[in-house]
Amino acid sequence: MNEVETIRRPHPFMVQLGGLYGLWLREVRRAFRDRGQLIGGVSRPILWVIILGIGLNPYFRGEVYGSVTFVVPFTYLQFIFPGVIALNIMFTSVQSAVSVIWDREFGYLREVLVSPLSRGTVLLGKVLGGATVAVLHGALVLILARFADVTFTPMQALQALGLMALLAFALTSLGVVIANRIRSFEGFGIFSNAVILPLYFTSSSIFPLDPALSQAQTRVVYPDWLVTIVQYNPLTYAVDSLRSVLINYSQFGVWTGVTVMLVCSVVFFTIALLDFRRA
Amino acid sequence: MVDPGKLRNVISFGAVVALLVAVSLLPPDTSLREIERVGALRACVPSTYPPLVTGDPERPGVDIELLRAVADHMGVSMIIAENQAMGRDFNPRNWNLNRAQCQIVAGGVVNSAQTRSFLETGPEYAETGWALVSQQALQSLSGLTVGTLALVSGLDRIGLASYLRAQGVTARVMTSPEALVAAIADGSVDAGVTEAMMASGLARENGWAVRWIGEGLPRHHLVFGFWKGDITLKRAVTAAFADFSVNGKIASILEKYDVTSIE
Numbered sequence: 001m002n003e004v005e006t007i008r009r010p011h012p013f014m015v016q017l018g019g020l021y022g023l024w025l026r027e028v029r030r031a032f033r034d035r036g037q038l039i040g041g042v043s044r045p046i047l048w049v050i051i052l053g054i055g056l057n058p059y060f061r062g063e064v065y066g067s068v069t070f071v072v073p074f075t076y077l078q079f080i081f082p083g084v085i086a087l088n089i090m091f092t093s094v095q096s097a098v099s100v101i102w103d104r105e106f107g108y109l110r111e112v113l114v115s116p117l118s119r120g121t122v123l124l125g126k127v128l129g130g131a132t133v134a135v136l137h138g139a140l141v142l143i144l145a146r147f148a149d150v151t152f153t154p155m156q157a158l159q160a161l162g163l164m165a166l167l168a169f170a171l172t173s174l175g176v177v178i179a180n181r182i183r184s185f186e187g188f189g190i191f192s193n194a195v196i197l198p199l200y201f202t203s204s205s206i207f208p209l210d211p212a213l214s215q216a217q218t219r220v221v222y223p224d225w226l227v228t229i230v231q232y233n234p235l236t237y238a239v240d241s242l243r244s245v246l247i248n249y250s251q252f253g254v255w256t257g258v259t260v261m262l263v264c265s266v267v268f269f270t271i272a273l274l275d276f277r278r279a
Numbered sequence: 280m281v282d283p284g285k286l287r288n289v290i291s292f293g294a295v296v297a298l299l300v301a302v303s304l305l306p307p308d309t310s311l312r313e314i315e316r317v318g319a320l321r322a323c324v325p326s327t328y329p330p331l332v333t334g335d336p337e338r339p340g341v342d343i344e345l346l347r348a349v350a351d352h353m354g355v356s357m358i359i360a361e362n363q364a365m366g367r368d369f370n371p372r373n374w375n376l377n378r379a380q381c382q383i384v385a386g387g388v389v390n391s392a393q394t395r396s397f398l399e400t401g402p403e404y405a406e407t408g409w410a411l412v413s414q415q416a417l418q419s420l421s422g423l424t425v426g427t428l429a430l431v432s433g434l435d436r437i438g439l440a441s442y443l444r445a446q447g448v449t450a451r452v453m454t455s456p457e458a459l460v461a462a463i464a465d466g467s468v469d470a471g472v473t474e475a476m477m478a479s480g481l482a483r484e485n486g487w488a489v490r491w492i493g494e495g496l497p498r499h500h501l502v503f504g505f506w507k508g509d510i511t512l513k514r515a516v517t518a519a520f521a522d523f524s525v526n527g528k529i530a531s532i533l534e535k536y537d538v539t540s541i542e
Contacts, residue, residue, distance in 0.1 A: 032288045042295045046302055054307060057508050073396045075508045077307065143299040147307050149399075149510045 027129020083205030096130030097175025173268035324386035403500030413470035
């Protein structure tokens, strides 16, 4: 045969895209196989919405058998609902990043890093996979919307999913940043809980800063240090945006949350990428 | 051949979703169960707020008839608790309502942000807002004296006051529908501003003109109010209203009281 057959190599971009898809699919499949994560994803909303939400609901409704003493445009169940979505996303996102340690431990990460895929593609595949699973876990909470008397249109549901995706991406990137600094499963578990729970409790998820108060009054009513922590916690603005979309109540405005989450996504992903390049 | 591993994953995920769906069907409160246990639904209404509450046993008013229909639908009796303050004072805090008196607040509750701050709101059934009633149709309010009767809670009073000021109107506060009718009839005010259903009722009774006012002022819908957290009761009332929409009950009650949209 005189003609030299040219082997058609795929375009480098398509190689990266195919690799990205493969890594993403691997993360999603692994999460589906992880029944422990699935049980966590269902037990958290049940505990927080059904038990805590119902338990505290009567004490936040302005009156019980007396006259109206204070007014808020939501029930406690409605108030806590977006926070529980964020909680489910937080746990799943950060725990998805444990796969970085897992892959490092079993040599998979080394194999992937010597493939033609760029470090950025490898990281993006892992983060997008983790974020997808986290959004799915967040969406599980939406099944309880009827119970909490939270009603939303399909458009609001889409907006909420968009916000959830943004939050999940930022937190999965944060999880990878943590995983790159922690060398053992045990250490990661302790450290991630030390990050997740304080972030959640200080994000105005389970108690509102009184909407009737001004900034100055808020700092008189609540301890100054608590208000400062809540205001500097990026999750506060993410939960507030979700609350704005789902129950039409917001302390800071929906775009503040979107902006904060975008900035966090870029910052955490950049740090994770720098860590990956050094790996 | 289906991969058993994949099948197990699908079953696990399906079980999780099914569990959450099952849990979401649990009753979140006891409000409906208590009403069914006692066998009576109690509603707080103003003494009179035509055409919603008239005080006339023959034609008790739109809200009273709707409440009775809802109680029938739920299979319980209806107890009306008249509240004098609701007709006199527009501040809900001063109505001194509580759960012991009633489970539903009716007779001029509008679906506004202010109302939703202290009550759950049920299905909407008629539009309301600020309306102008006068002996003859008025094109401009500039320089006129207008009687304002703002009984219903939830409409934007501050917005109305700003609008009237901007129109160069002299406002006089009225305390009752009777006082407003008397003032318009004897010419001490050129027109009256009040909630739309009341305005159209007064116009119909006296052969006067009525129209919406306040470009930019929001219009709202009339609703029943529930105590915050009484979700099961709210659902039962919403289900009743859904049936009434289908069988024409709401339309027939509104028609009976000549409740028509203001053009």
